[in-house]
Amino acid sequence: xxxxxxxxxxxxxxxxxxxxxxxxxxxxxxxxxxxxxxxxxxxxxxxxxxxxxxxxxxxxxxxxxxxxxxxxxxxxxxxxxxxxxxxxxxxxxxxxxxxxxxxxxxxxxxxxx
Amino acid sequence: xxxxxxxxxxxxxxxxxxxxxxxxxxxxxxxxxxxxxxxxxxxxxxxxxxxxxxxxxxxxxxxxxxxxxxxxxxxxxxxxxxxxxxxxxxxxxxxxxxxxxxxxxxxxxxxxxx
Numbered sequence: 018x019x020x021x022x023x024x025x026x027x028x029x030x031x032x033x034x035x036x037x038x039x040x041x042x043x044x045x046x047x048x049x050x051x052x053x054x055x056x057x058x059x060x061x062x063x064x065x066x067x068x069x070x071x072x073x074x075x076x077x078x079x080x081x082x083x084x085x086x087x088x089x090x091x092x093x094x095x096x097x098x099x100x101x102x103x104x105x106x107x108x109x110x111x112x113x114x115x116x117x118x119x120x121x122x123x124x125x126x127x128x129x130x
Numbered sequence: 131x132x133x134x135x136x137x138x139x140x141x142x143x144x145x146x147x148x149x150x151x152x153x154x155x156x157x158x159x160x161x162x163x164x165x166x167x168x169x170x171x172x173x174x175x176x177x178x179x180x181x182x183x184x185x186x187x188x189x190x191x192x193x194x195x196x197x198x199x200x201x202x203x204x205x206x207x208x209x210x211x212x213x214x215x216x217x218x219x220x221x222x223x224x225x226x227x228x229x230x231x232x233x234x235x236x237x238x239x240x241x242x243x244x
Contacts, residue, residue: 058139119175
């Protein structure tokens with residue numbers, strides 16, 4: 018079965034700084050990979066996804082993620098963080114014949130002014 | 131933009147009581163899901179529902195849980211006899227087709243069992 022690890026529970030950055038949130042997955046074949054964001058009081062919103070092809074994926078809100086098979090990683094990046102990016106970020110993996118994603122524990126992003 | 135809605139936003143109940151969590155999926159979506167997130171833990175899949183029947187469920191979804199689509203718009207999760215460990219955030223999601231991972235999530239219902 019697939020699994021996802023988000024090693025950072027909290028990340029604090031200053032507004033305008035760059036951001037990288039880490040995600041590692043475990044699965045024997047090429048997985049489907051996702052990043053979701055959850056703002057306070059909101060549901061989970063899909064930021065971006067990787068199914069195949071170009072390993073650098075562009076998403077909404079200026080986010081991107083890179084699939085690195087050799088490292089089993091799918092890290093989320095943003096060059097310049099805005100205060101409104103403060104939220105919980107979830108990495109998820111889907112695999113095989115099931116379209117039910119397996120989620121990581123989430124990383125809470127705190128943005129200092 | 132269409133969205134998934136859930137009611138109530140917060141439910142407090144006593145152990146042993148029945149609760150019903152309600153969701154209104156996006157109107158043209160056909161596949162519906164419930165997830166839960168215990169505080170500080172992962173988002174966990176509970177059940178998926180299509181064509182008025184359960185299509186997949188996790189080991190968490192035991193006989194205490196049931197789902198229903200009582201009319202053309204609502205999708206409900208019932209917990210028959212709540213336990214303390216059922217305290218969690220419950221998310222509903224929907225998607226247009228089974229081959230889509232683009233699930234649209236509701237804002238969640240926080241269930242507190244005392």
